[in-house]
Amino acid sequence: MKILVTGGAGYIGNCLVRRLLARGDEVTVYDTFDYGVTPALYLQKAGARLIRGDIRDDASLSSAILGHDAVFHLASLVGFPICARKPVEAHKIIVEGTQNVIRACHNAQDIPLLYASTGSVYGQIDDLCTEDTTPNPQSEYGKFKFEAEQSVLSYGGVGLRFATVFGLSPCMRYDLMPNDFCWKAVRDKYIVLYRGSDRRTFLHIEDTVDAYVRALAQYTTCSGEAYNVGDERMNLTKLALAETVQRLHNYKLIAEGTGEDPDFRDYEVNYQKFHKATGFTAKVGLETGLQEVIDFTNVADLIVPWRLPV
Numbered sequence: 001m002k003i004l005v006t007g008g009a010g011y012i013g014n015c016l017v018r019r020l021l022a023r024g025d026e027v028t029v030y031d032t033f034d035y036g037v038t039p040a041l042y043l044q045k046a047g048a049r050l051i052r053g054d055i056r057d058d059a060s061l062s063s064a065i066l067g068h069d070a071v072f073h074l075a076s077l078v079g080f081p082i083c084a085r086k087p088v089e090a091h092k093i094i095v096e097g098t099q100n101v102i103r104a105c106h107n108a109q110d111i112p113l114l115y116a117s118t119g120s121v122y123g124q125i126d127d128l129c130t131e132d133t134t135p136n137p138q139s140e141y142g143k144f145k146f147e148a149e150q151s152v153l154s155y156g157g158v159g160l161r162f163a164t165v166f167g168l169s170p171c172m173r174y175d176l177m178p179n180d181f182c183w184k185a186v187r188d189k190y191i192v193l194y195r196g197s198d199r200r201t202f203l204h205i206e207d208t209v210d211a212y213v214r215a216l217a218q219y220t221t222c223s224g225e226a227y228n229v230g231d232e233r234m235n236l237t238k239l240a241l242a243e244t245v246q247r248l249h250n251y252k253l254i255a256e257g258t259g260e261d262p263d264f265r266d267y268e269v270n271y272q273k274f275h276k277a278t279g280f281t282a283k284v285g286l287e288t289g290l291q292e293v294i295d296f297t298n299v300a301d302l303i304v305p306w307r308l309p310v
Helices: 011-022 038-045 058-065 080-085 087-107 140-155 177-188 205-217 238-248 272-278 286-297
Strands: 002-006 026-031 049-052 070-073 113-118 158-162 164-166 190-192 199-204 226-229 235-237 252-254
Touching: 002 011, 002 058, 011 026, 011 038, 011 205, 026 038, 026 058, 038 049, 058 087, 070 087, 070 205, 080 087, 080 140, 087 113, 087 140, 113 140, 113 205, 140 158, 158 205, 164 177, 164 205, 164 286, 177 190, 177 199, 177 238, 177 286, 199 205, 199 238, 199 286, 205 226, 205 272, 226 272, 235 238, 238 252, 238 286
Parallel strands: 002 026, 002 070, 026 049, 070 113, 113 158, 158 226, 164 199, 190 252
Antiparallel strands: 199 235
16 A cells, blocks of 8 residues: 555654555655654665655645555644643644645545544543543643544544553654653652552553554544544553552652643543454553663663653
8 A cells, every 4th residue: 555654753653654664555754854854764764755744734745645545644743741832833733734634635535544643632531431431631732632633533534542652663752651751760760750540541652553554454444433542451540650660670759749730631441442443452561661661761862852751
């Protein structure tokens, strides 16, 4: 297949493009390369076509998508901190940029579109989250992602509401909670934890990539639907995550910290709908994924443009 990946040079995009190339797809990476082009060099060496482009540029995007069989739409401003700092830009990229992607896919004969949504669309939920749970996003990030997701579903695309992704990537992120905890354990040798009883849910990056591939394979079945993507075995509290990191790499845990999550994420998520539709089950366990991050963090440096803990 000929597949275009917006944000294909990013944290998840790098790993997804690598998987698609390995299975023989022709892949175009459409990215601003805001975090540097270096992580994408090996993708070009492996056969990917690189296009420097912005999803806000309707004409450039439409031209790039023509001739492809499917689009994975990952390009976004990710996370509540940056969206809170840049709400106007965040809306233009997440909402208006996604609308540009939809129009381009429609003009390319309504090709399949798979969208990187997020569990942040749920916000503060007391009960078990299923796809029937009414979303209640609290932050600009959650609100914008939900608005964009609804546009994708109206088009007939697939919205994948991922758990918090962790693990290693050529375009590394240390601003994701599991990776952040590993960084702080290794480099700072302590973590100040607030709201440790809050429930969160996680997924290794290689399983995230597998979910994308499975969703494309079952696109006819999944079209027009949103899916929680993760594994119930990685529903756990922030304290349980911190203690798991501590078992792998000893550090001082200060569990009386104060702070607030603007997304108000405190939930347990049901992932059976996606499992039944695609057969997806996570293969990389929490400890295995955390250990690889810890091992790499022992030798990592601070070279920009890697995103570090905030």
